[in-house]
Amino acid sequence: MFKRAIAGTTVFLFLTGVAHAQLSETEQRIVAAVKLRTPAALQLLEKSVLINSGTLNPEGVRAVGEIYRAELDALGFKTRWIDMPPAMKRAGHLVATHEGGSGKRVLLLGHLDTVFEKGSSVPLWERRGDRVRGQGVNDMKGGDVILIEALRALKSAGALDHANVEIMFTGDEERAGMPLQTARGDMVAMGKRADYALSFEGSNKHDGVDTASIARRSSGGWVLRVKGKAAHSMGVFSAQSGYGAIYETARILNAFREQVIEPSLTFNPGLVFGGTNVSYADDTATASAFGKSNVIARDAEVLGDLRYLSPEQGERARQKMQAIVSSGNLPGTSATISFSESYPPMPPTEAGRKLAELYSKASVDAGLGRIDTLDPSLRGAGDVQFVAPYTVGIDGLGAQGRGAHTDDEDLEIASIERGAVRAALLVYRLTQ
Numbered sequence: 001m002f003k004r005a006i007a008g009t010t011v012f013l014f015l016t017g018v019a020h021a022q023l024s025e026t027e028q029r030i031v032a033a034v035k036l037r038t039p040a041a042l043q044l045l046e047k048s049v050l051i052n053s054g055t056l057n058p059e060g061v062r063a064v065g066e067i068y069r070a071e072l073d074a075l076g077f078k079t080r081w082i083d084m085p086p087a088m089k090r091a092g093h094l095v096a097t098h099e100g101g102s103g104k105r106v107l108l109l110g111h112l113d114t115v116f117e118k119g120s121s122v123p124l125w126e127r128r129g130d131r132v133r134g135q136g137v138n139d140m141k142g143g144d145v146i147l148i149e150a151l152r153a154l155k156s157a158g159a160l161d162h163a164n165v166e167i168m169f170t171g172d173e174e175r176a177g178m179p180l181q182t183a184r185g186d187m188v189a190m191g192k193r194a195d196y197a198l199s200f201e202g203s204n205k206h207d208g209v210d211t212a213s214i215a216r217r218s219s220g221g222w223v224l225r226v227k228g229k230a231a232h233s234m235g236v237f238s239a240q241s242g243y244g245a246i247y248e249t250a251r252i253l254n255a256f257r258e259q260v261i262e263p264s265l266t267f268n269p270g271l272v273f274g275g276t277n278v279s280y281a282d283d284t285a286t287a288s289a290f291g292k293s294n295v296i297a298r299d300a301e302v303l304g305d306l307r308y309l310s311p312e313q314g315e316r317a318r319q320k321m322q323a324i325v326s327s328g329n330l331p332g333t334s335a336t337i338s339f340s341e342s343y344p345p346m347p348p349t350e351a352g353r354k355l356a357e358l359y360s361k362a363s364v365d366a367g368l369g370r371i372d373t374l375d376p377s378l379r380g381a382g383d384v385q386f387v388a389p390y391t392v393g394i395d396g397l398g399a400q401g402r403g404a405h406t407d408d409e410d411l412e413i414a415s416i417e418r419g420a421v422r423a424a425l426l427v428y429r430l431t432q
């Protein structure tokens with residue numbers, strides 16, 4: 001597909017004065033179509049950012065979904081809304097499908113929700129020169145608009161007709177509904193029939209070079225529960241009274257730190273509480289503890305997270321932690337640990353690396369520079385991980401900005417056009 005257009009390339013160079021020697025005629029039309037839409041793309045972004053769509057605001061999430069749905073309908077996609085069970089308290093997801101024959105099938109992922117709930121003091125949209133500050137501008141409505149504009153450019157260049165493309169915009173990426181089997185069941189089914197999955201979460205720069213992700217770490221948690229004997233503090237360390245729950249907790253956490261750390265693995269105790277009686281309220285993430293300095297602690301608990309790059313690494317970490325918890329307990333104490341996993345890990349693969357190279361080549365060919373792969377320890381978990389076990393995926397095809405999830409989340413406006421050019425070329429090359 002690259003060779004047959006060489007003759008036409010020279011002509012186009014004359015017309016535009018831009019060196020696109022690496023792009024076919026169709027690809028040059030695709031790039032031109034993206035650029036023509038640059039002002040309108042920003043308007044589409046503004047329109048969708050002006051609606052608050054915090055994960056727990058289902059009306060807002062659905063309203064943003066309606067905006068994108070209308071755009072995809074106009075491009076010839078079959079669209080549908082998938083509702084989630086009411087008990088889950090989530091808006092559901094927007095799905096769009098374009099059938100185009102027997103070529104490779106590409107799954108594109110975005111999300112409609114943001115971390116900014118209704119009543120957030122962060123302004124929805126605040127233009128600042130060549131940047132915009134606002135709710136979800138780079139995480140990830142900017143990426144959603146890039147996805148849509150890339151497809152629009154393919155359509156207007158006549159390059160969408162023979163493409164098999166499926167899209168899922170989830171409504172609960174920032175706080176996935178439970179159970180996850182229900183919340184991500186449709187996505188997993190789409191992942192199973194896809195040859196490639198491209199996710200449009202924000203793109204990071206590393207050492208001045210744009211990056212994409214071929215690996216993302218799991219996100220899971222653990223709860224450590226420690227028991228001691230409540231007794232007068234004067235007996236602490238004695239055979240009869242023992243060391244108490246808090247000393248045992250300290251032993252365990254210190255052993256985790258000394259024995260379990262390895263590259264790409266992290267585990268963070270985020271909350272520790274102990275005393276005579278303890279309790280924890282999940283809905284407010286608040287612990288309470290009753291105890292006195294002259295009483296040996298009977299109860300202690302620790303809530304932590306655990307992030308790893310491969311199932312093997314996760315298993316190794318859990319086994320080491322389990323061994324530390326269940327042996328070597330201080331006198332008079334006992335401990336248990338339980339683990340949970342919310343996002344499966346997406347380990348780096350050769351196929352993923354090749355896909356990232358294609359993405360980088362598309363960028364270079366369009367004169368937008370190479371794209372490196374991002375160290376997975378530099379980013380959190382994301383939806384692409386649910387399909388990673390079934391297809392070849394990369395993430396980070398979205399917009400560029402700073403401070404995602406913070407009050408200062410912003411977006412570099414020019415990154416919309418850049419992202420749409422790269423994504424359109426990649427989808428074109430994968431589907432033709």
Ligand SMILES: [Zn+2]
Nearest residue numbers: 139140173201
């Ligand atoms: Zn996101």
